[in-house]
Amino acid sequence: MAETIRELVSEKAVDERIVELGKQISKDYEGKQVHLICVLKGGVFFMCELAKRISVPVSMDFMSVSSYGDDTKSSGVVKIVKDLDEAIEGKDVLIVEDIIDSGRTLYYLIDILKKRNPKSVHLCTLLDKPERRVKDVKVDYVGFNIPDEFVVGYGLDYAQKYRNLPFIGVVEGLE
Ligand SMILES: O=P(O)(O)OC[C@H]1O[C@H](OP(=O)(O)OP(=O)(O)O)[C@H](O)[C@@H]1O
Ligand code: HPA
């Protein structure tokens, strides 16, 4: 069977939810500057759209990490592939992710970032799959809770494809 994409969250619903999240974040960070940290590559579409909807001052930085599953030697530990350009000491950091699935990536990343003495660290994700959680991660802002299905679009890929879809879809017809 050929791969097809079934829409799970429409473009309109994603866009509207991002506006709401931007309003909530602007309220919560009133009087502060929020330092957005994008986890590449998946977080990039969401972070750009979210940043446009935040009305307090925003600065941005980017980080790339590689996660290793249970079947590899490093037992789920995250490795930094591209580090941040700037120090985060004293900053109000908001990590922006496309999805929290097992929680492994963020569990390790939050630990790494907290050691750099930011003023605060919070987490915003477009999608959360709570059923799949292996590592406990506190998520402060969630766009949508989704069921345990493999999703693509809005930054999320399947074998590097489909990141550019403007909606969230489920890949069907996988072997
Ligand atoms: O909660 P977890 O089980 O750790 O999964 C979530 C992470 O996995 C995906 O990234 P991936 O490592 O595939 O890289 P990408 O963003 O470049 O696609 C996603 O963007 C999250 O960062
Ligand atoms: O459902 C998913 N889709 C794409 N990438 C992912 N990384 C973790 N979960 C997912």
Ligand SMILES: [Mg+2]
């Ligand atoms: Mg991915």
